Amino acid sequence: MTLLDVKNLSYSYDGTVNVLADVSLSVEEGTIVGLVGPNGSGKSTLIRNIFDLVHLQSGSLCIGGHEHTSAKAKSLGMYLSSNDYLPEFLTAREYIALMGTLFGVEPDDAQAHDLFRKFSMEGRYDHLIEDYSHGMRKKTQLVSALLMRRPLTVIDETLNGIDLEALHLSEREFRHVRDEGRSILLCxxxxxxLERLADRIVFLDLGQVVYDLPTRDLIAEHGSVAAMVFDYLGSDER
Structure with missing residues (x-):
C-alpha cells in the first residue's frame, strides 16, 4: 500500500520561480526511501508541504490515503527536523509525554529508559533539555520517534551531530521500524x-526528480550513490 503519495507538486515562494516543479513520488508501507539533493534542490520545501507547514499551491499530497491537511493524515506522520530545537524548559520525560499526548500514544517508560541507555544517555531522562549537548538533543529527537512509532517518519538530517555508536544503533532501529511495516523518508x-539502509533513492535537483530508483539499481549502474550524485552534478544534464 502507498503510505505517502505526492503527485504533481509545484511550489514557489515568490510566485515566479518554482522551488518544486511538478514533483511526484511515493513511499510504500514497510520501506525506507532516501531523499538526496544539493542545497536549494527543494528537499526542505517538499517536507514542509508534506506536513502542511506551507500552503499547498499545486498538486496533491496524501498520507495513508488521507488528504495531508486532515487530522488523520497528521496523526500518521512524524517529522524530525534538521535543527535541534526542543523545548529547553522540559525534561526529556516531559517532552516525550507531550509527543505522546499529541499522537495519542502512551510512552513506555521502560523502553524510553532503555533507549536512553543505549544512546549513552543513561540517567539523563529526567534532566532539563537545556542541559543537553547538540548530540543529546538529536538523540532525544530520535528516541521520541522510536517511541511514537508512526506509520511514516520523515527524518531531515537529524543524524548529523550524533556519534558513530548512536548512528549504528539508529540504523538498527530503523530496520526494526521497516520490519514492522512502517516507513521512513530519510533526507x-x-x-x-543510504546505501546500507534505503530501499529506494529519490534524487532532487532544481526542484525536479532526477532519479527515483531502487538503491541496488543505482549502485549497479553508477558504483555508489555518491558517484551517481556527483556524476550528475558535474554533467551537462543540469
Whole structure:
C-alpha cells in the first residue's frame, strides 16, 4: 500500500520561480526511501508541504490515503527536523509525554529508559533539555520517534551531530521500524548510510526528480550513490 503519495507538486515562494516543479513520488508501507539533493534542490520545501507547514499551491499530497491537511493524515506522520530545537524548559520525560499526548500514544517508560541507555544517555531522562549537548538533543529527537512509532517518519538530517555508536544503533532501529511495516523518508547527505539502509533513492535537483530508483539499481549502474550524485552534478544534464 502507498503510505505517502505526492503527485504533481509545484511550489514557489515568490510566485515566479518554482522551488518544486511538478514533483511526484511515493513511499510504500514497510520501506525506507532516501531523499538526496544539493542545497536549494527543494528537499526542505517538499517536507514542509508534506506536513502542511506551507500552503499547498499545486498538486496533491496524501498520507495513508488521507488528504495531508486532515487530522488523520497528521496523526500518521512524524517529522524530525534538521535543527535541534526542543523545548529547553522540559525534561526529556516531559517532552516525550507531550509527543505522546499529541499522537495519542502512551510512552513506555521502560523502553524510553532503555533507549536512553543505549544512546549513552543513561540517567539523563529526567534532566532539563537545556542541559543537553547538540548530540543529546538529536538523540532525544530520535528516541521520541522510536517511541511514537508512526506509520511514516520523515527524518531531515537529524543524524548529523550524533556519534558513530548512536548512528549504528539508529540504523538498527530503523530496520526494526521497516520490519514492522512502517516507513521512513530519510533526507541525508550521508550516502553510505543510504546505501546500507534505503530501499529506494529519490534524487532532487532544481526542484525536479532526477532519479527515483531502487538503491541496488543505482549502485549497479553508477558504483555508489555518491558517484551517481556527483556524476550528475558535474554533467551537462543540469
Amino acid at each position: 541525508t547527505h550521508d550516502f553510505a548510510v
